[in-house]
Amino acid sequence: MGKNNRNKAEDLNTVPFKTRVRPYLIVAPSLIITIGIMIPFVMAIWFSLTNYSFKLPNHKFVGLKNWVDVLSSGTFWNALLVSLLYGIISTVVEMAIGMGVAILLNNLNNKLSKILRVLLVFPLMVAPVTATIVWQLMLNSSVGIVEKLLNVFGIFNFPWAASPNTALMTVVMIDVWVNTAFIILLVLAGLQSLPKSPFESAKIDGGSAWFNFINLTLPMLKPSLYIALLFRLMAALQEYAVIFALTKGGPGDSLMSLSLTAYQTGFRFQKFGSALPYILVLWLIVNVAAKQIVKRQRAAQKQAAGLEE
Amino acid sequence: MKKRLLALTLGVSMTAGLLSGCGGGSNDTPATTPADNTTEAPASDEGTDTPAADNTAAAGEFNWKAYEGTQIDVLFSEHTYADAVEAKLADFEALTGIKVNYSSMPESNYFDKLNVELSSHSGTPDVFMTGAYQSWEYASAGNMEPLENYISDASLTNPDYDYADFIPGVIDALKWDCVPGHKVGSGSQWALPMGWEINILTYNKDVLAENNLEAPKTAEELLNVAKSLHEFNGSGTYGLALRGTADWGTIHPAYMSMYSTWGAKDFEVVDGKLVSQVDSPEAIAMTDYWVQLVKEGGAPQWSTYGWELAGADLGARKAAMMWDADRGGYTQNVAGASAEAGNLAFGMIPYPESAGKTEADMKSNLWTWSMAMNADSSKKEAAWYFMQYFTGPEFMLWSGTEGACTDTPRQSVLESEAYKAAVADAEGYFEAFSTLKDTASIFFTPHPYFSETTTEWAKTLQDLVVSNKYSSTEEAMKQLKETMDAIVSDLDVE
Numbered sequence: 001m002g003k004n005n006r007n008k009a010e011d012l013n014t015v016p017f018k019t020r021v022r023p024y025l026i027v028a029p030s031l032i033i034t035i036g037i038m039i040p041f042v043m044a045i046w047f048s049l050t051n052y053s054f055k056l057p058n059h060k061f062v063g064l065k066n067w068v069d070v071l072s073s074g075t076f077w078n079a080l081l082v083s084l085l086y087g088i089i090s091t092v093v094e095m096a097i098g099m100g101v102a103i104l105l106n107n108l109n110n111k112l113s114k115i116l117r118v119l120l121v122f123p124l125m126v127a128p129v130t131a132t133i134v135w136q137l138m139l140n141s142s143v144g145i146v147e148k149l150l151n152v153f154g155i156f157n158f159p160w161a162a163s164p165n166t167a168l169m170t171v172v173m174i175d176v177w178v179n180t181a182f183i184i185l186l187v188l189a190g191l192q193s194l195p196k197s198p199f200e201s202a203k204i205d206g207g208s209a210w211f212n213f214i215n216l217t218l219p220m221l222k223p224s225l226y227i228a229l230l231f232r233l234m235a236a237l238q239e240y241a242v243i244f245a246l247t248k249g250g251p252g253d254s255l256m257s258l259s260l261t262a263y264q265t266g267f268r269f270q271k272f273g274s275a276l277p278y279i280l281v282l283w284l285i286v287n288v289a290a291k292q293i294v295k296r297q298r299a300a301q302k303q304a305a306g307l308e309e
Numbered sequence: 310m311k312k313r314l315l316a317l318t319l320g321v322s323m324t325a326g327l328l329s330g331c332g333g334g335s336n337d338t339p340a341t342t343p344a345d346n347t348t349e350a351p352a353s354d355e356g357t358d359t360p361a362a363d364n365t366a367a368a369g370e371f372n373w374k375a376y377e378g379t380q381i382d383v384l385f386s387e388h389t390y391a392d393a394v395e396a397k398l399a400d401f402e403a404l405t406g407i408k409v410n411y412s413s414m415p416e417s418n419y420f421d422k423l424n425v426e427l428s429s430h431s432g433t434p435d436v437f438m439t440g441a442y443q444s445w446e447y448a449s450a451g452n453m454e455p456l457e458n459y460i461s462d463a464s465l466t467n468p469d470y471d472y473a474d475f476i477p478g479v480i481d482a483l484k485w486d487c488v489p490g491h492k493v494g495s496g497s498q499w500a501l502p503m504g505w506e507i508n509i510l511t512y513n514k515d516v517l518a519e520n521n522l523e524a525p526k527t528a529e530e531l532l533n534v535a536k537s538l539h540e541f542n543g544s545g546t547y548g549l550a551l552r553g554t555a556d557w558g559t560i561h562p563a564y565m566s567m568y569s570t571w572g573a574k575d576f577e578v579v580d581g582k583l584v585s586q587v588d589s590p591e592a593i594a595m596t597d598y599w600v601q602l603v604k605e606g607g608a609p610q611w612s613t614y615g616w617e618l619a620g621a622d623l624g625a626r627k628a629a630m631m632w633d634a635d636r637g638g639y640t641q642n643v644a645g646a647s648a649e650a651g652n653l654a655f656g657m658i659p660y661p662e663s664a665g666k667t668e669a670d671m672k673s674n675l676w677t678w679s680m681a682m683n684a685d686s687s688k689k690e691a692a693w694y695f696m697q698y699f700t701g702p703e704f705m706l707w708s709g710t711e712g713a714c715t716d717t718p719r720q721s722v723l724e725s726e727a728y729k730a731a732v733a734d735a736e737g738y739f740e741a742f743s744t745l746k747d748t749a750s751i752f753f754t755p756h757p758y759f760s761e762t763t764t765e766w767a768k769t770l771q772d773l774v775v776s777n778k779y780s781s782t783e784e785a786m787k788q789l790k791e792t793m794d795a796i797v798s799d800l801d802v803e
Contacts, residue, residue, distance in 0.1 A: 142545030
């Protein structure tokens with residue numbers, strides 16, 4: 001036994017230096033990036049335990065005070081609710097519309113499909129803040145084109161983002177306009193990569209379109225759908241730009257999400273120690289959601305490949 | 310890993326420890342006085358551009374070339390005042406030999422960027438734009454350099470500078486002794502005004518004439534006129550444009566002017582603590598009136614309105630009147646700037662007759678964009694040269710008459726014939742400034758949590774106008790008082 005180990009050590013010494021170092025060099029970039037991510041993350045946890053503020057000449061350790069204050073405040077629970085509602089509603093709507101449009105595009109003839117693809121992807125090229133400002137003008141009660149259209153149906157001065165009852169719907173609507181194209185692209189790519197033979201067999205067997213969709217398209221498309229869901233849900237839970245550009249979180253606290261509350265507390269009120277628990281809770285939610293989706297995506301991928309029932 | 314984290318954490322702690330502010334010592338004794346610096350050569354710049362300091366400064370004679378070769382960084386918010394400075398940068402550089410690295414950014418993100426820059430204590434920017442309210446936060450954190458010793462130093466200040474020429478209410482708005490609860494007007498001079506804005510009524514003469522209405526002078530008249538102009542030009546048009554977003558910008562212009570004119574206060578010092586007064590009878594009565602004004606005469610989407618949308622609606626004949634900063638109305642009235650240019654006229658502060666107030670009680674809460682010096686700057690003297698040049702009488706006469714900065718903070722400019730000629734087309738504008746300059750002031754109680762308390766205040770107004778969260782204004786203001794008291798609870802007042 002001892003002799004064998006000695007031989008292995010001797011063998012390692014004969015391995016050229018470059019070969020021995022190579023694994024470390026390959027891992028190095030990932031390690032550096034990980035450290036780069038971990039340092040601010042660990043510092044964020046540390047500062048959430050202090051009263052760190054731009055306004056104070058010094059900061060001190062305050063234990064769990066910030067966490068207790070945040071978790072026991074109505075502001076936090078309202079922000080959590082807003083973030084979850086915004087994230088879930090906008091993602092579900094975008095997934096539904098995106099999948100429907102992608103299937104339609106996939107069934108259209110190539111030329112029309114190409115033209116529509118370019119047009120439908122256009123919103124994705126617009127910065128969310130710019131899109132929001134354009135929408136703000138379109139929804140304006142005196143000059144907005146949407147208002148003029150509603151006037152035809154006898155609806156005047158629809159409040160849109162100005163009322164707490166319709167504000168969430170308005171920001172979700174803008175988010176859907178900007179980001180649905182992302183789902184369309186991913187699902188369309190997934191649809192076009194599906195094997196043709198199962199569909200040809202189903203056609204010979206006389207399978208209906210609905211049968212094909214439920215039993216062939218959807219199961220094989222699931223991995224792509226999970227990827228689309230993963231990206232959109234993560235981004236939607238962290239959404240900041242659309243809400244800030246449209247209402248800055250108002251009216252009242254009706255659109256104060258976790259991101260916006262953290263920004264306001266940290267930058268506007270300059271209380272970083274108090275702002276960080278909001279961000280860390282958001283990180284936890286996004287992390288848990290992402291892990292669950294990735295787990296299901298892997299299972300779906302195996303299923304689609306016929307490796308698992 | 311642990312050592313690296315510890316080192317980083319310590320580094321941040323030490324940096325934060327270097328912060329020194331009003332609380333870091335006597336308020337009358339800035340950490341670095343110009344006298345300290347003038348005995349030494351000016352600090353070196355980056356690279357090889359070491360300034361060729363002229364000894365005349367140390368000898369007591371003012372010399373514009375004393376800091377020739379120095380480079381300074383200037384960060385401004387995009388504004389008419391900043392445009393005027395930018396237009397004359399070449400003149401300043403030619404006069405002084407000081408190189409200016411100038412940058413500006415939109416107001417919406419300006420203070421976020423500035424907060425990060427100042428808190429990093431990197432020393433840049435050397436000069437920045439600020440308002441009085443923000444200076445309460447920056448001065449308390451030790452980020453601003455007190456200016457009184459520069460102003461009084463004959464070797465550093467042009468003898469023609471004429472500090473006494475500034476309108477007292479405006480220059481006093483930028484003084485504070487850093488004690489929460491103490492009013493502005495005493496203590497260090499933290500910044501110098503580039504311009505100032507009074508918050509007055511602007512109205513469309515044509516619209517009022519077409520509807521046989523007189524320009525309102527009282528709060529009651531304002532409410533009636535605003536109500537009667539509901540949809541005066543079709544669906545979505547309305548009587549009075551006001552700000553309504555969930556931040557301090559909604560409170561400080563018209564609302565605070567009316568609030569103060571009504572006789573209400575934001576805080577009082579009680580037993581060594583700041584105590585909110587927003588639930589006083591005057592505050593509740595005024596806010597009740599305000600909510601009615603917005604509901605019956607304001608924009609349908611008021612809660613999304615900042616000064617940009619309010620001004621745009623006035624200029625596009627969507628709003629018949631606006632109560633906001635004079636500048637918003639003035640810029641819409643310049644020929645070619647808007648559809649209603651030339652049709653706008655300026656009033657003053659509608660006072661509440663029902664509360665027993667008269668014209669003598671009119672109070673305009675003022676805003677002053679001003680320039681301040683970074684306490685961490687290593688080129689303070691050169692920065693001061695920049696500041697005195699661009700707040701000096703010569704530049705301000707030009708900016709006030711030719712540079713579109715018509716809300717001049719200098720008395721000599723306001724009284725000049727050239728100025729009167731420059732604003733002659735804006736009906737009522739000169740009269741408003743002449744009348745209100747003696748009573749306009751900052752009516753907020755200074756404290757470092759200004760942004761937080763006023764954001765809560767604005768959110769309460771939004772809730773009162775667009776939701777059913779509160780059964781009455783009184784209930785809302787009592788709740789707001791509790792919130793504001795909690796925010797300032799850790800402040801000790803002498």
